Amino acid sequence: MAEYIEKEAILERLDGLLPKMEMDPDGLHPVSLETVIRYIKNWPAADVAPVVHGEWKLIERENVWGDMTKVFECTACNKSDVDGKGITRKSLHCPNCGARMRVDEEEKLESHSKEDGE
Numbered sequence: 258m259a260e261y262i263e264k265e266a267i268l269e270r271l272d273g274l275l276p277k278m279e280m281d282p283d284g285l286h287p288v289s290l291e292t293v294i295r296y297i298k299n300w301p302a303a304d305v306a307p308v309v310h311g312e313w314k315l316i317e318r319e320n321v322w323g324d325m326t327k328v329f330e331c332t333a334c335n336k337s338d339v340d341g342k343g344i345t346r347k348s349l350h351c352p353n354c355g356a357r358m359r360v361d362e363e364e365k366l367e368s369h370s371k372e373d374g375e
């Protein structure tokens with residue numbers, strides 16, 4: 258299983274070590290690559306989950322009245338409804354599985370201007 262570290266935390270810790278180290282005549286800190294690798298290996302893994310990506314796929318399905326209707330289906334979980342209602346609007350995250358949805362720039366601008374009431 259992949260492990261992740263917090264970039265800011267380890268950089269801050271490594272920066273904190275610099276003043277404690279002796280400099281060589283050129284003003285550089287002689288640290289071996291092995292020391293840095295050992296330090297990173299001993300750093301605790303961050304508590305993170307991998308990001309799942311999906312896309313909205315326009316599909317047609319039958320609604321409760323037997324009519325064909327167009328809805329969006331998440332390619333990550335294959336669900337096209339929330340609480341029994343078909344998904345008719347693309348969002349940046351799937352409301353069912355939380356996948357981050359790929360929405361092209363034109364669609365982002367379109368939904369943004371709609372939210373702004375333009």
Ligand SMILES: [Zn+2]
Binds near residue numbers: 333
């Ligand atoms: Zn989903």
